[in-house]
């Protein structure tokens with residue numbers, strides 16, 4: 001009989017992490033290209049010691065109570081709003097995430113959204129696909145230069161700081177940020193939200209989703225932004241009120257937006273598709289071979305570190321569970 005501990009992986013991830021897990025565990029990988037239904041997940045986890053989850057797997061108290069052997073939930077993401085961490089802690093379940101390794105990819109994606117909405121590249125691409133280019137015109141499809149602009153970063157953690165650094169280096173932008181703590185990086189200045197919204201030419205959101213950040217940017221905040229400003233969201237959809245954003249884009253309250261995350265993924269609010277001043281991507285900010293490969297390794301190591309004696313995890317959110 002195989003006495004190795006059992007680990008379940010809810011979705012196919014890059015092989016690097018799976019190879020690591022295979023060395024230590026009785027591993028089962030669900031290779032279907034869709035989120036696992038909740039009842040199937042509970043069924044699979046009945047006798048598992050560890051699980052590697054993705055951000056659509058809801059790991060709440062009700063589920064945890066049905067899977068008594070579970071010792072570690074390792075999320076294949078830096079965000080962990082799909083997991084009830086305090087409830088996991090109460091039950092002695094360690095929760096891991098994958099910070100650092102997707103910072104570059106996500107910041108580059110935010111930059112790509114800024115570039116494409118400011119230069120109107122997607123809109124131009126659409127015109128060419130439709131063959132509806134009316135011919136060169138002095139006032140045709142004017143965009144915005146980024147040189148020297150003010151970038152307001154909401155949530156100045158790893159990703160926010162990386163984007164700030166990129167914008168400063170590439171375009172000599174002035175960086176202001178809102179964060180709970182003071183960060184000492186480059187010439188960036190900490191400001192209150194009101195000032196950030198009023199002063200910024202680009203507002204980029206990088207806070208995690210929790211009770212305090214749900215609809216953090218709504219109608220009032222969008223109205224405080226410059227009419228010429230852009231909003232970028234690569235964090236979590238519900239941080240921005242999607243209805244309010246649609247209205248702001250329709251009415252020209254702001255000049256445009258670049259959005260990678262949505263309130264009710266995988267759906268987007270009806271009407272957004274008609275906004276030419278909006279660039280949308282389907283939650284792909286960390287979707288690079290580099291980031292996803294490293295995420296698979298970190299997520300695997302978090303399971304190995306919790307379940308195998310003498311091994312250390314990379315990032316466990318509720319360290320107190322390990323101390324016991």
Ligand code: GLV
Nearest residue numbers: 076077078079286
């Ligand atoms: C992706 O959205 C993540 O949180 O890693």
